[in-house]
Amino acid sequence: MKIIVCNDYDAMSNHACEVVKEHLAKFPDALISFPGGDTPLGFFRAFVKAVNAGEIDISCAKYVSLDEWVGLGIEDEGSCGHFNDVNLLKPLKKSFAKTHIIDGKASDIITERDKLDGFIETYGVIGVSVLGIGLNGHVGFNEEGTAPGSNAHIIDLAPTTRQVMKKYFGDKFSPTQGITQGMGQILAAHKVILMANGAHKAEILKKALHGSVTPEVPASLLQNHPNLYVITDKTAST
Numbered sequence: 001m002k003i004i005v006c007n008d009y010d011a012m013s014n015h016a017c018e019v020v021k022e023h024l025a026k027f028p029d030a031l032i033s034f035p036g037g038d039t040p041l042g043f044f045r046a047f048v049k050a051v052n053a054g055e056i057d058i059s060c061a062k063y064v065s066l067d068e069w070v071g072l073g074i075e076d077e078g079s080c081g082h083f084n085d086v087n088l089l090k091p092l093k094k095s096f097a098k099t100h101i102i103d104g105k106a107s108d109i110i111t112e113r114d115k116l117d118g119f120i121e122t123y124g125v126i127g128v129s130v131l132g133i134g135l136n137g138h139v140g141f142n143e144e145g146t147a148p149g150s151n152a153h154i155i156d157l158a159p160t161t162r163q164v165m166k167k168y169f170g171d172k173f174s175p176t177q178g179i180t181q182g183m184g185q186i187l188a189a190h191k192v193i194l195m196a197n198g199a200h201k202a203e204i205l206k207k208a209l210h211g212s213v214t215p216e217v218p219a220s221l222l223q224n225h226p227n228l229y230v231i232t233d234k235t236a237s238t
């Protein structure tokens, strides 16, 4: 694992973008996956800027979103799909070769889960999986106790996740489940970038990177990944 501690949030975001840029320069047709949440906002900005400036070519690349709140779709402010739409897909002046944004509002959520598996399977494996970390150590919606080999699944949200989610949409929505890429799909990615910023992430990050490898702290399973980049700001690394 490579741990890169950056001076601040912007440096963290730019560094993560550089790693994705390098990967796409070598593997232009890779499948890439980014998370939702607050952490990747600056990374999305850097990525969009680089693509629009012609520094990253996404014309052969494929994109898949990481997770979604069950019951929320792309038009729902605060959802992961909305975040992807507003911060990635709309500002991009060029398109990915293929894009799959998980629809948490699908009338048949099991079929939606299968579509997510199908999309990933079509391209074999994720090239770069960019991740944030939840305060309970979740990645995507792989909550405590997640099976390390899992594919896409629907999961009951952990109490911590249900508390934290208010920052995205207040009391407007109260989802109880999430739909997510599975830990097995994340761990199979050629490269994983885990980003964390802010002092509130320091404790869980330490546990994830230096504590025991256990499904009880899903991000700790990443310790076994052969090509893991942990990119943080200073406050999250202390």
Ligand code: GLP
Binding pocket: 035, 036, 037, 038, 039, 040, 066, 067, 131, 132, 133, 134, 135, 139, 140, 141, 161
């Ligand atoms: C959210 C999402 C994750 C995200 C994580 C951290 O609930 N399910 O994909 O990476 O929790 O979110 P944030 O970046 O807002 O701290």
